[in-house]
Amino acid sequence: MASTENIDINYLREFLHEHSIRSKYYVEYLGFRSNHLCHAAVALYELKASKEYFHSYLNHYQKRLEAKENSPTHHSQKDADLDSLGVPELLGRRKNYYQILEHFDSLTTGSDPLSWEELVKREFTELALGIAGSAFHPLIHIGYGIAIEDSPSICEGLAYLHHSYLPISESLGPSVETFGQGDRSFPTILTDVRQDMCLNNWLKETKNSVEFAEPGVGQFQQALIQLFKHKSQEVLGYAEHLQLPGDLPPATLMTWVLEQILIVYTGSTPRNDFFLLHGITSCWALRNIVPLLTPSKLKQILRYYVVALISTYLACGCPTINMDLVEKVPDVEHTEWKDIKKKMFQIPVEQLDEHILKVVHICNELKSSVAADASVFKRACLCSMDFPLSFNGP
Numbered sequence: 001m002a003s004t005e006n007i008d009i010n011y012l013r014e015f016l017h018e019h020s021i022r023s024k025y026y027v028e029y030l031g032f033r034s035n036h037l038c039h040a041a042v043a044l045y046e047l048k049a050s051k052e053y054f055h056s057y058l059n060h061y062q063k064r065l066e067a068k069e070n071s072p073t074h075h076s077q078k079d080a081d082l083d084s085l086g087v088p089e090l091l092g093r094r095k096n097y098y099q100i101l102e103h104f105d106s107l108t109t110g111s112d113p114l115s116w117e118e119l120v121k122r123e124f125t126e127l128a129l130g131i132a133g134s135a136f137h138p139l140i141h142i143g144y145g146i147a148i149e150d151s152p153s154i155c156e157g158l159a160y161l162h163h164s165y166l167p168i169s170e171s172l173g174p175s176v177e178t179f180g181q182g183d184r185s186f187p188t189i190l191t192d193v194r195q196d197m198c199l200n201n202w203l204k205e206t207k208n209s210v211e212f213a214e215p216g217v218g219q220f221q222q223a224l225i226q227l228f229k230h231k232s233q234e235v236l237g238y239a240e241h242l243q244l245p246g247d248l249p250p251a252t253l254m255t256w257v258l259e260q261i262l263i264v265y266t267g268s269t270p271r272n273d274f275f276l277l278h279g280i281t282s283c284w285a286l287r288n289i290v291p292l293l294t295p296s297k298l299k300q301i302l303r304y305y306v307v308a309l310i311s312t313y314l315a316c317g318c319p320t321i322n323m324d325l326v327e328k329v330p331d332v333e334h335t336e337w338k339d340i341k342k343k344m345f346q347i348p349v350e351q352l353d354e355h356i357l358k359v360v361h362i363c364n365e366l367k368s369s370v371a372a373d374a375s376v377f378k379r380a381c382l383c384s385m386d387f388p389l390s391f392n393g394p
Helices: 010-020 035-048 053-063 072-076 096-108 116-130 133-147 151-163 186-194 197-207 221-228 232-239 250-267 276-294 295-315 321-326 337-345 354-367 375-386
Strands: none
Touching: 010 096, 010 151, 035 053, 035 096, 035 186, 035 321, 035 354, 053 151, 096 116, 096 151, 116 151, 116 295, 133 151, 133 221, 133 276, 151 375, 186 232, 186 250, 186 295, 197 221, 197 276, 221 232, 221 295, 232 276, 232 295, 250 276, 250 295, 250 321, 250 354, 250 375, 276 354, 321 375, 337 375
């Protein structure tokens, strides 16, 4: 592929601003699916895609989006009766997105504007309890905005997090200070969760209830809603067993968490689970945020996040985890990163799902930041390309 000189950071930002959520396409389409245009554009830029490929891929992707002026999804989420409410009263209602976005924009453009760092420090920490809203996509959008230090994209993500705020629980039990001092690895905890038939059967039965069938909300997100509403304490009980590594810088700690997610994703059967992919991208996004947090806030938010990850695993139907798929298959000893990127770019644009593009981008970016070998990063990329996306659930 051509070098990045064909797409410099200013070109990328100009493209994003011309095709942004605020100016061209609504934040969701087909009722509840999230707009990934910003994520895909940044990923292509970071992977050094040629300008020709950049536009070919994104022109194809845009065909599925809804223009903001005549978006059926925007129309269904616009409620004139709520126009008189303040932004705090719109929290989590999934209504009036542009009213919320205008508020966040004003924080960076008003008489006393905040920098994007100040904005994230202040606003994200207030919204972090709802980190899993809209299948983690608001968090992911914030992470991509931070990756290119673009305040407008960060505001879009924060507004989306406020719009789709999904609180895990108002009270998560034991002191946050003890979190991470458990005795179990993340994959081991998920194996324990898989064997909890009481919890799994409850979720399967709940799926058939009237409460589960909420219009405009996907089944995966509905499963998270029910778990957070009724079973957050049970899920927290599993999260409290997690053993985190010792004193690590925030970004290094999140790279370790990402490795655990990659192990689960790569070893899971059926292969290439669509919703587990969101664990990879959301963890990378949170990794971009955590350097801005205080140590106490970091531990608190990581605790929320682990509860959300375990809930995601439950919502995916608790796939089995085969460590041979993580450690041995396929053999990647002689697989180079340039070969992985070449393989991805050879996939026709109409067949390359944007989630796969993002996995390759993230793994390629972080390959040099892991303490051990990066084989699981390579296997995750190959898994995303070699197997069709699997959509599982309770």
